[in-house]
Amino acid sequence: MQWLENGFFDHLDKFANSLGYEHYAIAIPLAMVKWKSPEDRDVFIMTITNQDVKGGGNRDFNPLAVN
Amino acid sequence: MAENRGGLRPTAPQYNPANVSATGGNGQSGQANPGYTGFPYGQNGQLEAQAASAPMAAAPKPVSPPSAGMPGMGGAVTPLDELQPDGRPISDGVDFGAGRGSEALPPRISSPMNQSENLDLIKRYLPDLLNATRIPNAPDSYKRFVNYLREQIL
Numbered sequence: 001m002q003w004l005e006n007g008f009f010d011h012l013d014k015f016a017n018s019l020g021y022e023h024y025a026i027a028i029p030l031a032m033v034k035w036k037s038p039e040d041r042d043v044f045i046m047t048i049t050n051q052d053v054k055g056g057g058n059r060d061f062n063p064l065a066v067n
Numbered sequence: 068m069a070e071n072r073g074g075l076r077p078t079a080p081q082y083n084p085a086n087v088s089a090t091g092g093n094g095q096s097g098q099a100n101p102g103y104t105g106f107p108y109g110q111n112g113q114l115e116a117q118a119a120s121a122p123m124a125a126a127p128k129p130v131s132p133p134s135a136g137m138p139g140m141g142g143a144v145t146p147l148d149e150l151q152p153d154g155r156p157i158s159d160g161v162d163f164g165a166g167r168g169s170e171a172l173p174p175r176i177s178s179p180m181n182q183s184e185n186l187d188l189i190k191r192y193l194p195d196l197l198n199a200t201r202i203p204n205a206p207d208s209y210k211r212f213v214n215y216l217r218e219q220i221l
Contacts, residue, residue: 001202001203002202002203002204003202003203003204003205003206009196009199009202009205009209012196012209012212013206013208013209013212016209016212017208017212021212021215021216024185024188024189024212024215024216025184025185025188028188028192054208055206055208055209055212056206056208
C-alpha cells in the first residue's frame with residue numbers, strides 16, 4: 001500500500017495542517033471530497049486560508065505554476 | 068370700385084413657413100392652430116371651429132420623487148434599534164447594534180457541531196486513520212495530526 005498524493009489521507013493531512021488541528025471536524029469532510037487534482041485542492045485551501053498549504057513535506061506546492 | 072382686401076393672400080407673413088416664433092408660440096392661447104386650408108369652400112372654418120371646441124390635453128406634469136413616508140420604499144425600513152413586540156431590538160443576537168451579541172444564540176447555531184459529535188467523529192475514523200500512519204511515505208505531519216486526535220479521546 002502506498003501513500004497516494006490525491007487520496008483521502010493526503011487530503012486530510014493537508015486540510016488538518018492548513019486549517020489547524022482543532023478544526024478536524026471540518027477537515028475530515030473536506031478530505032472526503034473527490035478533488036479533481038491535488039492542485040485544485042491546494043488552490044481551495046489557499047483561497048480560504050490566504051496562506052500556503054501546510055502538511056505533507058514530500059513536495060512543495062508552487063501556486064504560481066497553477067493556471 | 069371694389070376694395071382689394073380680404074381673402075387668401077399667399078404672400079401674407081402667416082403663410083411664410085420660415086416666419087416662426089423664436090419662443091415657439093409661448094404665451095399664446097395654447098390651442099393648436101391647424102390652419103386648415105385646401106378644403107372645399109366653407110369647410111376650413113368648420114374644421115377650425117371643431118378643433119377649437121376640443122381643448123388640448125394638459126401637458127404631463129413631471130413625476131415627483133416618492134416621499135419618505137410612502138410605504139414600500141424608504142418609509143418601510145425598520146431601524147436596527149427599533150424594539151420588536153417582544154421588547155428586544157431587531158439586532159438582538161448580532162455582534163453589532165443594540166441588544167445582545169452572538170453569545171445569546173443557541174449553541175447549535177453558533178457551532179455547527181457540538182463537542183460530543185466531534186468526539187464521535189474521531190472514534191469512528193481513528194482506527195483507519197491510525198492504520199494509514201503505517202503506510203510507507205506517510206508524512207510526519209499526518210502522523211502528528213493523528214496523535215493529536217488520539218489525545219482528544221483519551
